[in-house]
Amino acid sequence: MNSGSRVTIVVHPSKITAIRITEITKYFFTLFPDELFIDPGIYFPDNKIYFLGIKFFCLFCAKHFRRMIIQNKKIFYSFCALLLGSIMLIHIVELTPVVSYAGVFIFSSLIFLFVSVQIFKIEFHIKHVYSLIFLAFLLRLSFVSSPVIGSDDIYRYMWDGKIQTNGINPYLYSPDDEHLNAYHSELLPKAVNFKEMKSIYFPLSQWIFYTGYQLSGESVWGYKFLLFLFELMTLGALILLTKKLNIEPKYLLLYALAPLSIFQFAIDAHLDGFGLPLILFSIYFFLDEKKVLSALLLGLSLAIKPVGLLLIPIFFLHEKGWSGKLKIVLIPLITFFSQFVFYIASTNPFEAFLIFTKNWYFNGFIFNLFNSVISNNQISRIFCALILIITLIPLYFSKQELLNKIYYAVLLLMIFSPVVHPWYIAWILILIPIVRKQSGIYFTAAGSLTAITIMNYQLYGIWKDYWFVLAIEYLPVLVLFYFELKGINIFGYFRQIKKERI
Numbered sequence: 001m002n003s004g005s006r007v008t009i010v011v012h013p014s015k016i017t018a019i020r021i022t023e024i025t026k027y028f029f030t031l032f033p034d035e036l037f038i039d040p041g042i043y044f045p046d047n048k049i050y051f052l053g054i055k056f057f058c059l060f061c062a063k064h065f066r067r068m069i070i071q072n073k074k075i076f077y078s079f080c081a082l083l084l085g086s087i088m089l090i091h092i093v094e095l096t097p098v099v100s101y102a103g104v105f106i107f108s109s110l111i112f113l114f115v116s117v118q119i120f121k122i123e124f125h126i127k128h129v130y131s132l133i134f135l136a137f138l139l140r141l142s143f144v145s146s147p148v149i150g151s152d153d154i155y156r157y158m159w160d161g162k163i164q165t166n167g168i169n170p171y172l173y174s175p176d177d178e179h180l181n182a183y184h185s186e187l188l189p190k191a192v193n194f195k196e197m198k199s200i201y202f203p204l205s206q207w208i209f210y211t212g213y214q215l216s217g218e219s220v221w222g223y224k225f226l227l228f229l230f231e232l233m234t235l236g237a238l239i240l241l242t243k244k245l246n247i248e249p250k251y252l253l254l255y256a257l258a259p260l261s262i263f264q265f266a267i268d269a270h271l272d273g274f275g276l277p278l279i280l281f282s283i284y285f286f287l288d289e290k291k292v293l294s295a296l297l298l299g300l301s302l303a304i305k306p307v308g309l310l311l312i313p314i315f316f317l318h319e320k321g322w323s324g325k326l327k328i329v330l331i332p333l334i335t336f337f338s339q340f341v342f343y344i345a346s347t348n349p350f351e352a353f354l355i356f357t358k359n360w361y362f363n364g365f366i367f368n369l370f371n372s373v374i375s376n377n378q379i380s381r382i383f384c385a386l387i388l389i390i391t392l393i394p395l396y397f398s399k400q401e402l403l404n405k406i407y408y409a410v411l412l413l414m415i416f417s418p419v420v421h422p423w424y425i426a427w428i429l430i431l432i433p434i435v436r437k438q439s440g441i442y443f444t445a446a447g448s449l450t451a452i453t454i455m456n457y458q459l460y461g462i463w464k465d466y467w468f469v470l471a472i473e474y475l476p477v478l479v480l481f482y483f484e485l486k487g488i489n490i491f492g493y494f495r496q497i498k499k500e501r502i
Contacts, residue, residue: 076118080132080257083111084139087262090149091142098458101149101263102451108259109448116254116441124250133235136256140228140266145221150454151268154223155191160199160206161213162188170199170206171347187218200352203339204303205271220269227265227273234273234430237280241434244287245403251433260444264423272423275304276430282308283406286315295328299335307427308332310409313396361418363450365474368465381418388416407435411481414443415474422447439480446473 086108093100148154160170166183173179174196175189189195199206208226216222238252255261265273278301285294294315301308315328343349359377361367366387370380391412395405410427414420425447432440449469457463483489 073122076115076122079111079115079118083108083115083257083259084135086111087139087259088142090267091146096459097147097149098455101267102455105150105259105263105448105451109445112257112259113442113445115257116445119250119253120436122250126249129249129253132253133256136262137228137232137235140231140262143262143266144224144228145219146267148220148268150263150451151270152191152193153271154220154269155188156193156199156201157209157223157269157271158213158218159188159192160201161209161211162218164206164210165213169343169347170201170209171343171349171351172198174198185218197355198352200356201271202303202353203343203349204300205274208271208274224266224269227269230274230277231261231265233277234280237277237284238430238433240284241280241287244284245434247434247436251436254432254436254441255429258429258444260422260429260447261426263448264426268423270421270423272305272426275301275307276426278304279308279311279427280430282311283403286318287402291315291319291324292327292331295331296335299332302332302336303339305427306336307410307413310392310413311406313392314402314405314409317396318402362453362463363420363422363465363470363473364416364418365420365470366416367418368467368470384416384418388412391416403431403435407431407437407440408481408485411439411443411477415478415481420447422450437480437484439477439484442480443473443477446476449473 086104090097090100090104093104156175159175162183163170163173163180168180175192176195180189184190201209209223212223212226214222215225235252235256238255239249241247242249242252261273264270278297282294282297282301285291285297298308298311298315312329312332316325319325319328340349358381361371361377364384367380367384370383371377374380374383392409395408395412398405400408407428410431414425414428417424425444428440429444431437432444449472452466452469453463
């Protein structure tokens with residue numbers, strides 16, 4: 001390591017410089033003392049593949065960013081380098097993992113806001129767009145064997161996969177049930193959260209868990225690799241949608257560069273990543289007049305998470321004939337419920353799910369407002385559900401375009417939901433490249449503030465919502481949402497007011 005004021009990150013004993021992408025990233029590294037950094041060549045002495053991946057990523061970044069930078073775009077590409085480079089620091093910064101996780105998640109999300117604004121302003125060569133996308137997915141791949149940091153959900157996935165591998169119904173016993181003692185290991189079910197609860201996940205998810213366990217056993221890479229493939233499918237669906245809607249490819253960067261998708265799927269391996277391409281392909285095939293296939297994929301997405309229920313009324317109202325309307329309702333529901341055929345006779349697959357929907361809450365702004373006054377969990381939930389329905393009905397019958405209706409419906413769900421984990425916001429994120437809404441871009445970045453709760457829980461055992469986080473996260477979203485419904489570009493609006501005052 002250098003002993004001067006500037007810091008060079010070394011990834012190999014031969015002292016090859018790993019990250020020297022642009023002047024701004026080098027300046028950023030000088031803000032940290034030498035002792036924050038370590039030599040991954042020493043820290044991971046037995047993982048040559050891991051090291052080679054880090055080295056290749058850094059050298060590829062340096063080569064391509066130098067090639068892409070031209071004078072009027074230098075700042076943009078520098079900030080892209082800073083965004084990706086800062087996330088890369090999670091591999092090599094010698095801090096408590098959750099501290100570096102929270103700090104980098106929030107910092108990179110701030111950079112993402114700046115990058116997003118520039119994406120709207122700058123014209124890009126398509127080769128540069130796909131080069132940035134390639135780098136973003138290469139970064140995702142670098143985390144495929146890294147341990148999760150912000151969430152332990154993956155260990156429940158492993159446990160359910162392990163139990164199924166041994167021919168046991170995952171809805172029959174909770175992990176701490178004595179009937180399963182023979183399957184205990186040093187890791188499982190010790191690492192599983194809420195061991196007293198049976199599995200909350202639907203059968204399609206369970207089959208994914210089984211596949212992941214077959215690939216890697218009690219290791220994270222099998223699940224993360226599957227998620228990486230599904231993220232590629234998400235990107236593929238977005239490419240098809242942007243082409244069909246004549247949207248510039250540069251807006252794909254709003255998904256590819258978003259720290260939220262990198263942290264929640266590449267690092268923490270959340271299940272929602274499997275449902276995102278299904279709902280996007282459902283939208284694509286609906287627009288392509290392949291309605292049966294669209295309805296089938298929508299039903300499969302419900303089997304991951306029932307967000308797609310919001311789309312059924314939208315598709316129903318856009319269909320003209322009653323035959324098409326019935327198909328768009330029945331096919332998704334039949335597809336969804338058919339997955340339970342093998343389980344419903346002997347167990348109740350909905351038991352844990354119903355407990356979750358009745359009792360859990362986190363990061364829900366409107367819910368917390370009601371609950372702070374009423375101090376009754378169930379009544380607050382009922383109020384939020386009623387207001388959501390009341391706001392959805394006029395939206396469904398409005399003259400908004402189909403994609404805008406889908407986006408606003410999902411956004412309203414997040415606003416009124418009692419539980420909004422950061423990975424839930426990914427259902428908003430995947431729509432941003434095709435609707436290009438400022439409220440969603442901000443929400444995607446502000447969701448990183450939930451890492452404050454995660455950090456405090458892991459360090460001090462305190463899990464709570466913070467009002468300053470909820471205010472920063474939701475109030476700008478509500479303001480932007482209002483202006484979008486009015487058809488006003490808020491930034492252009494403020495510039496116009498300023499000009500008139502002058």
